[in-house]
Amino acid sequence: MENCKSMIVLSAAMTLDGKIGQRNNKVVLSSKSDKIRVHKLRSKFDAILVGKNTVEQDDPLLTVRHVKGKNPTRIILDSHGTIKNTSKIIKTAKNIPTIIVTSQLVSKRNFSRLKNLPLDVIVCGKNQVDVRKLVPILCKKGIKKILVEGGGTLNLSFLKNNLINEIIVTITPFVLGSENSVNLFEGILKPTKNLSSFKLKKVQKNTNEIVLNYKF
Numbered sequence: 043m044e045n046c047k048s049m050i051v052l053s054a055a056m057t058l059d060g061k062i063g064q065r066n067n068k069v070v071l072s073s074k075s076d077k078i079r080v081h082k083l084r085s086k087f088d089a090i091l092v093g094k095n096t097v098e099q100d101d102p103l104l105t106v107r108h109v110k111g112k113n114p115t116r117i118i119l120d121s122h123g124t125i126k127n128t129s130k131i132i133k134t135a136k137n138i139p140t141i142i143v144t145s146q147l148v149s150k151r152n153f154s155r156l157k158n159l160p161l162d163v164i165v166c167g168k169n170q171v172d173v174r175k176l177v178p179i180l181c182k183k184g185i186k187k188i189l190v191e192g193g194g195t196l197n198l199s200f201l202k203n204n205l206i207n208e209i210i211v212t213i214t215p216f217v218l219g220s221e222n223s224v225n226l227f228e229g230i231l232k233p234t235k236n237l238s239s240f241k242l243k244k245v246q247k248n249t250n251e252i253v254l255n256y257k258f
Contacts (some may be wrong), residue, residue: 046181051208052190052197053083054226061218062194062226068100071214076251078108083210085111087189089141089180093196094120103130104191105138115139115185119171119196123152127159136160141180143171174203194228201227209240209256212248 054062055071063069072080084090085106092104097118104116116138118125123144125132131140140161144153146168156163166176180188190200200206211226244255 046178047186048177048181048205049187049207050177050190050200050205051083051087051188051210052200052206053080053210054191054197055212055214056226057214057216057218059217059219060225061223063099063224064218065222065224066099067222069218071216072212073214073249073251074108075248076212076214076253079212079248079253081106081108082111084114084189085109087114087187088185089115089117089187090189090191091117091119091196092190092192094118094125095195096191096193097125097129097131101130103134105134113138114189115141117141117143117180117185117188119143119173119176119192121145121147121167121170123148123156123163125156127155132159132161143176145170145172173199173205177205194224194226198227198229198231202231207258209254211254211256213252213254215250 055076056062057071090104096102105113116131118131120142121144123142125142141164142156142161143164143166146165148165153163164176164179166172166179190197240256240258242254243257246253
């Protein structure tokens, strides 16, 4: 990646039937102890990256709260730059480093609005954010360790571009079914040899959950 090596880890909580949530409905899958584990993990990264849909549905802070540690930079992929000023991300951007990444589809009005907020704006990609081009841009800014906590579509875009070094998934004791649910990887993906290259490195039992750690 242009002489700048990045480490990208995908982190998610998943049901027994492989779902990470429901569309238009906030679903809490992780237990309190797993949230503590995730927040400890967050503190070890330069940045947390999610998509705009995650922000709209969950309105997260994306900070380290359940343990002591630094807050990583928050990176939001928002092709049209429509993230609301009322979101917790925008409201706390003055105190927590925040980057909004848009595409060339962003309107002048939205771009101007974002530039007037206490955050950084990166334009990367023509019709949507180009994650392959974005990673080296972030690396040059000193953001080399990235924790991806996005939805299924965002996860798939990183997987398709062979950008994921590690996957950490908590298997939770829930079943959501197929209606309006979101898969860990959402979309069409042709089988490739690279997918079989993820090897199970660690299994951790946490009360009624199992944390699986796969590395590339």
